[in-house]
Amino acid sequence: MESENQMGTIEFLLLGLSQDPELQPVLFGLFLPIYLLTLLGNLLIILAVHSDPHLHTPMYFFLCNLSFTDINFISTTVPKMLINTQRQSKTISYTGCLTQVCFVLVFAGVENFLLAAMAYDHYVAICHPLRYSVIMNPHLCILLILLSLSISILDALLHSLMVLRLSFCTDLEIPHFFCELDQVLKLSCSATLTNNILFYLASGILSAFPLLGIIYSYIKIVSSILRMYSAAGRHKAFSTCGSHLSVVSLFYGTGFGVYISSAVTDSSTNTAAASLMYTVVPQMLNPFIYSLRNSDMKEALRNLIIKLLFW
Numbered sequence: 001m002e003s004e005n006q007m008g009t010i011e012f013l014l015l016g017l018s019q020d021p022e023l024q025p026v027l028f029g030l031f032l033p034i035y036l037l038t039l040l041g042n043l044l045i046i047l048a049v050h051s052d053p054h055l056h057t058p059m060y061f062f063l064c065n066l067s068f069t070d071i072n073f074i075s076t077t078v079p080k081m082l083i084n085t086q087r088q089s090k091t092i093s094y095t096g097c098l099t100q101v102c103f104v105l106v107f108a109g110v111e112n113f114l115l116a117a118m119a120y121d122h123y124v125a126i127c128h129p130l131r132y133s134v135i136m137n138p139h140l141c142i143l144l145i146l147l148s149l150s151i152s153i154l155d156a157l158l159h160s161l162m163v164l165r166l167s168f169c170t171d172l173e174i175p176h177f178f179c180e181l182d183q184v185l186k187l188s189c190s191a192t193l194t195n196n197i198l199f200y201l202a203s204g205i206l207s208a209f210p211l212l213g214i215i216y217s218y219i220k221i222v223s224s225i226l227r228m229y230s231a232a233g234r235h236k237a238f239s240t241c242g243s244h245l246s247v248v249s250l251f252y253g254t255g256f257g258v259y260i261s262s263a264v265t266d267s268s269t270n271t272a273a274a275s276l277m278y279t280v281v282p283q284m285l286n287p288f289i290y291s292l293r294n295s296d297m298k299e300a301l302r303n304l305i306i307k308l309l310f311w
Contacts, residue, residue: 010094010168012187016084016177017272028085034284035078041287042067048300051307055300058136059125062118063290065145066247069114070283073107076100077178077279084177097179098163102156104178104279108255109152109206115248116210117144122244123217126237127224155202162198166190176272178279207255214248243293247286254278 017027045067049060077100084090092100124135159181166188174183181199185192218241225237254277291297 010172011091012094012097012172012174012179012184014080014084014090014092014177014179015173015175015272016081016090017276024085028082031078031085031280032082034280035074035082038074038280038284038287039071041284041291042071044301044304045287045290045297048297048304051304052300055296058121058141059118061141062114062121062145066111066114066118066286069107069110070286072103073111074280074283076103076107081177092179094168097174097184098160100179101163101181101184102160105156105159105181106149106152108278109155110148111251112207112210113144113148113151115244115251116213117148118244119214119217119248120144122241123220125240126221151206155206159195159199159202162195166192166195176275178275180275207252211252218245239293243290246289246293247282250282250285250289251278254281 018024046064049055049064080092080100121136125132128135163181163184166185167190168187169189172187174180174187176183182196185195185199188195221237221241225234228234228237254274257274257277291301
């Protein structure tokens with residue numbers, strides 16, 4: 001097949017979740033409310049934390065950043081999918097596809113590190129309560145955010161630059177609703193061994209270290225909770241960690257599901273559906289998990305809604 005090396009002439013075709021024309025309005029009607037609900041839920045979390053001085057703590061600072069990341073993460077993929085369901089053409093330019101790959105990697109990486117930072121925050125709050133304000137000072141919180149963002153951007157740029165060196169052929173159909181890196185690599189006419197090694201190595205390292213940090217934090221947390229004499233103290237500690245554990249399970253569970261699905265099945269539909277689980281579902285459910293399981297957040301949201309209604 002003839003290779004195309006000029007950026008301006010290459011276009012990818014996003015096949016989406018289904019190629020059936022009759023299902024396109026159904027998909028649009030399903031994912032538009034999901035997208036709007038995700039935006040609204042995460043925006044309310046940010047506004048609630050900002051409007052309530054009692055929530056100006058490291059835990060809610062990280063939660064605001066998580067909500068902001070979720071808004072950007074879902075906005076990287078779903079709007080293009082919604083547009084494609086209403087168009088005859090489902091093409092995306094080479095530049096647009098590479099940009100989408102880059103931003104998906106950035107926001108997935110930031111979310112990964114943020115969950116680890118939140119686990120560390122819980123660990124300090126429960127295991128070292130008297131030193132909490134000293135350890136979790138504003139400088140450390142901002143440093144953790146900047147470090148998460150920097151590592152994620154460097155990782156995304158590295159992968160994007162590695163893709164730039166590849167040549168692509170004329171058959172550029174992606175069986176997905178967005179440009180996922182491993183799917184883009186499969187379409188290359190060039191040798192992609194280096195890209196694949198880099199992809200799996202970076203994914204493994206950047207996922208393993210935060211996950212190990214989370215596991216270590218919770219081992220220490222559980223050990224500390226079990227030594228508490230007060231039943232009320234144990235209940236409060238578990239309820240504090242419950243929301244975060246739910247979000248961690250959802251994010252890593254769906255993420256690992258994608259790789260397991262791609263490894264055991266050749267079905268493009270199943271792989272696309274699995275990718276949907278980690279790029280859409282956690283971002284939609286995170287605000288509900290934190291607002292329903294957290295009494296302080298429920299109170300802040302209630303006050304915010306009252307202010308908005310009577311403003």
